[in-house]
Amino acid sequence: MIDAPTVVTAIVSAGFTHLVWIPDSHLGTWDPHLPGSPLTVIRPTREGEAVAIAAGLLLGGARPLVAIQCTGFFEAGDAVRNVVHDLGLPLKLIVGVRSLRASRQGRSQDNCPRFAEPITQAWQLPYSHFDPAADGADVVRSLHTLAAGAEPHVLLWAE
Amino acid sequence: MMTHREALAVLASHRADAIVIPSMGSVGIWPEFSDTPRDFHYLPSSMGQVVALALGLALSRPGLRVVALSGDGSLLMNPGCLVTLGCHTAPVTVILIENGLYEVTGGQPPAGVGRVDFAGLARASGIERVFAFDTLSEWEAGCREALAGDQPTFVRLAVIGERGHLTPSAPRRMPEQIARLRAELGIN
Numbered sequence: 209m210i211d212a213p214t215v216v217t218a219i220v221s222a223g224f225t226h227l228v229w230i231p232d233s234h235l236g237t238w239d240p241h242l243p244g245s246p247l248t249v250i251r252p253t254r255e256g257e258a259v260a261i262a263a264g265l266l267l268g269g270a271r272p273l274v275a276i277q278c279t280g281f282f283e284a285g286d287a288v289r290n291v292v293h294d295l296g297l298p299l300k301l302i303v304g305v306r307s308l309r310a311s312r313q314g315r316s317q318d319n320c321p322r323f324a325e326p327i328t329q330a331w332q333l334p335y336s337h338f339d340p341a342a343d344g345a346d347v348v349r350s351l352h353t354l355a356a357g358a359e360p361h362v363l364l365w366a367e
Numbered sequence: 368m369m370t371h372r373e374a375l376a377v378l379a380s381h382r383a384d385a386i387v388i389p390s391m392g393s394v395g396i397w398p399e400f401s402d403t404p405r406d407f408h409y410l411p412s413s414m415g416q417v418v419a420l421a422l423g424l425a426l427s428r429p430g431l432r433v434v435a436l437s438g439d440g441s442l443l444m445n446p447g448c449l450v451t452l453g454c455h456t457a458p459v460t461v462i463l464i465e466n467g468l469y470e471v472t473g474g475q476p477p478a479g480v481g482r483v484d485f486a487g488l489a490r491a492s493g494i495e496r497v498f499a500f501d502t503l504s505e506w507e508a509g510c511r512e513a514l515a516g517d518q519p520t521f522v523r524l525a526v527i528g529e530r531g532h533l534t535p536s537a538p539r540r541m542p543e544q545i546a547r548l549r550a551e552l553g554i555n
Contacts, residue, residue: 226426226427248426250423250455251451251454252447253447253450256415256445257416257448260413260417260419261423262423263419264420264421264423264424264425267407268423268425268426269428269549269554270423286414289413291413296542
């Protein structure tokens with residue numbers, strides 16, 4: 209499993225300036241390693257709000273990363289629709305897919321893995337997958353791919 | 368109370384160089400007073416997100432003054448945004464047009480109409496600069512001070528509800544608005 213300090217360093221090296229996030233039990237492990245990083249951390253109250261804050265940051269020339277769990281991504285649908293398809297902004301998200309690894313092993317009945325990818329497709333968002341526990345997982349490359357380009361992108365992050 | 372148009376006229380005379388972000392019904396009125404690159408008409412929008420958008424913009428450019436115009440129905444969709452705003456020192460002013468109805472959908476009342484203390488909600492959310500103006504003359508007298516702070520500010524205006532307004536449209540398409548704003552801010 210790639211550790212939290214490595215993830216935070218990779219986020220910074222990818223060029224993100226702000227982290228707009230709502231932690232879950234996995235993403236939350238980054239928390240102790242954020243204060244010393246160059247990232248400006250913004251903690252909103254809800255995921256749709258996180259997306260709208262990121263939109264304002266993008267309008268002003270910053271490079272925000274939104275990191276949220278898929279449950280909040282489901283809630284944030286209208287904000288995502290507006291920011292990506294009305295405003296045309298290159299929203300970058302890490303979406304933690306709850307229970308994905310356990311589900312693959314038949315150890316979870318959580319339905320989050322069933323909906324995360326189809327909903328990402330429904331919002332017509334380019335996406336890729338990342339599993340921090342997989343052999344050979346390259347978090348630097350995945351985050352640079354996420355950050356690159358003028359298109360929105362979602363990194364579906366296995367939890 | 369005051370009309371929506373009267374409320375925005377007072378703001379227009381005091382906004383100085385602040386970015387103003389009208390949403391919902393205000394989009395139909397604000398261009399009568401100002402239509403510069405520092406006016407970002409948030410339409411099409413995601414209802415309830417104008418305060419968050421304004422905060423993000425302000426945090427991207429330290430010192431940039433931003434005014435967000437929200438309706439009461441919109442704010443009720445995302446009241447947590449006031450808590451987030453209160454956690455930052457950005458010069459963002461939220462002006463709440465409290466008219467007690469969903470103006471562009473036919474004038475239906477939002478939940479809790481007449482029962483919600485929006486100024487109290489803002490204070491309880493951690494915003495220290497909070498103003499409430501019930502009349503046009505009060506707003507005219509207090510607007511300059513309300514817009515002068517360097518901290519998050521919440522202004523609640525008692526506005527007469529008006530039915531019969533159609534959904535407004537922004538004076539220009541979103542890509543042009545974004546390009547104008549970014550050019551104004553010196554962003555390539």
